[in-house]
Amino acid sequence: MVADSSKSILIVEDNEDDYLATVRAFKKSNLANPINRCTNGDQALDYLFHRGEFSGPGKAPKPSIILLDLNLPGTDGRGVLQIIKADPELMKIPVIVLTTSDAEQDIEKCYAAGANSYVKKPVDLEGFIKAIARLTEYWLDVSILPKNTK
Numbered sequence: 415m416v417a418d419s420s421k422s423i424l425i426v427e428d429n430e431d432d433y434l435a436t437v438r439a440f441k442k443s444n445l446a447n448p449i450n451r452c453t454n455g456d457q458a459l460d461y462l463f464h465r466g467e468f469s470g471p472g473k474a475p476k477p478s479i480i481l482l483d484l485n486l487p488g489t490d491g492r493g494v495l496q497i498i499k500a501d502p503e504l505m506k507i508p509v510i511v512l513t514t515s516d517a518e519q520d521i522e523k524c525y526a527a528g529a530n531s532y533v534k535k536p537v538d539l540e541g542f543i544k545a546i547a548r549l550t551e552y553w554l555d556v557s558i559l560p561k562n563t564k
Contacts, residue, residue, distance in 0.1 A: 421478040422447060423447055423448070423449045423450070423480075423481065424450050424477035424480045425437075425450070425451045425452075425480075425481045426452045426453075426480065426482045426491065427453070427481070427483045427512075428454055428483065428485075432535065433451060435542050435543075437449065438543070439542060439545075439547060439550075440546060440550060442543055443546065443550045445550050445554070447478075447554065448475070450474070453486075454486050454488040454489075455486040455488045455491060456489050458480075458486075458489075459489060459494060462474070462504055476507070477507060478559050479507065479508045479509075479559070480507055480508070480510065481512045482494060482495060482509055482513075483513055484513040484520060484524070485513065492524065495509055495524060495527045495528065495529060496527045496528075498528075506560045508531070508553060508557070508559065509528070509529050509530055510529070510530060510533060510549060511529045511531065511532045511533065512535060513532075513533075513535060514534065515534070516534045520532075531549075531553075533549065
């Protein structure tokens with residue numbers, strides 16, 4: 415895998431252990447792309463819309479992909495997904511829901527709202543690392559993503 419500094423990743427994850435496991439999995443996949451993190455839905459929306467702490471130039475680079483947890487404090491992942499996919503500029507960014515939920519209702523609602531992929535987090539670290547490696551390979555090596563417009 416070749417790092418592409420123009421392809422940044424936004425991880426929206428409140429759980430520190432899950433975030434660190436994701437970063438560890440990226441490193442094992444030799445991913446060196448820039449990673450940014452938001453810990454709740456409202457912070458993610460501020461990041462994406464360049465508000466509050468993210469209002470200055472260069473403080474919130476437009477991500478090439480978003481890894482989104484569903485169960486977040488504040489605006490939950492379902493709400494964040496709906497807002498992203500309703501915005502003409504943000505709707506092009508692939509959103510991969512990465513969550514512990516395998517509830518059919520969540521899966522249906524996320525795809526109906528425009529999720530590009532829905533992945534249940536594996537329970538064990540080895541399974542999680544393999545899942546992240548496959549996601550990384552597909553979304554950053556195989557897929558052709560839209561160019562950043564901001």
